[in-house]
Amino acid sequence: MKALVRSHASGDDDAFYSVALQMAAQAARHGHNRLAADLKAAVEHGRTERPSKVTSIAQPRGDLSDLVVASHPTVGLKDLVLPSSLSAQVQRLLMEQRQRKNLLDHGFPPAHRLLFEGPPGTGKTMTAAVLAHELSLPLLTIRLDSLMSKYMGETASKLRVIFEAADSHRGVYLFDEFDALGGDRASNDVGEARRILNSFLVFLENSSSESLIIAATNHRSILDRALFRRFDMVLDYALPDAKQASAVMRGRLSSLTKGVRWASLAKDMEGLSHADLVRAAESAAKSVILAGGTTVGVDDIRLALESRQAASLG
Known part of the structure; x- marks a missing residue:
């Protein structure tokens, strides 16, 4: 039982099923044949009908649990008030994601590297939440300023953990306060800030289309111009009319x-x-x-x- 709980807590599905089969064997040895058969059937069903990794990422474990905040937004497209041009971009994103398999079959990855920029409170975070809800995905939020201050000297390795999770666990990954990383000032540093920025860009460039990667900033004017070409789409937010x-x-x-x-x-x-x-x-x-x-x-x-x-x- 202890091994079963430990394997579940660590998210190790293979170990979990292995322990369950051992329990089934033990039950059979004690003459509990019905219980043994039910356990084996449950294991087989779980292995063949294994849910998407989205389920396990909903409660991040291990290193990831200290790096992201997971949520399951309930706001939908109907709740999002945006200018028609911006609304059209959001709907295009949803269309590409909903038909991602069709696009990939033809050799075209859907847009998945996104930059949201505009004044505070204009709908950037809400758009990320809407995308997550409409696509039935978890929203994983990363505060870059907090990440950099908490893990000074380790930020690049922590970013690797996040991007590896994005490749294997489908979700919407929101890098908030992106200007903490992508400002022009970073280009003048030869130390930690520049190294972190370079690492982020490498990870972004090599990221698969499995997840949506969103960088949000309130200060487009301070961003390094070279950053914009790294994103598939840039969405500009403004105060509402x-x-x-x-x-x-x-x-x-x-x-x-x-x-x-x-x-x-x-x-x-x-x-x-x-x-x-x-x-x-x-x-x-x-x-x-x-x-x-x-x-x-x-x-x-x-x-x-x-x-x-x-x-x-x-």
């Missing part, structure tokens, strides 16, 4: 709003990110609910937007 801002708030408030003239709030929403608008909508809704109301009005929304504008300026 009035129409998109209204859609974001309507989506979050849902049935709580009635008869709101969103055009009258255009100036109040100007300059706020998707994340700011969601927080403003939530603030307005909670204020109304706590006061015993059931409908969020234009004054409630305007007050919440003014509060977010003040917070963003601060």
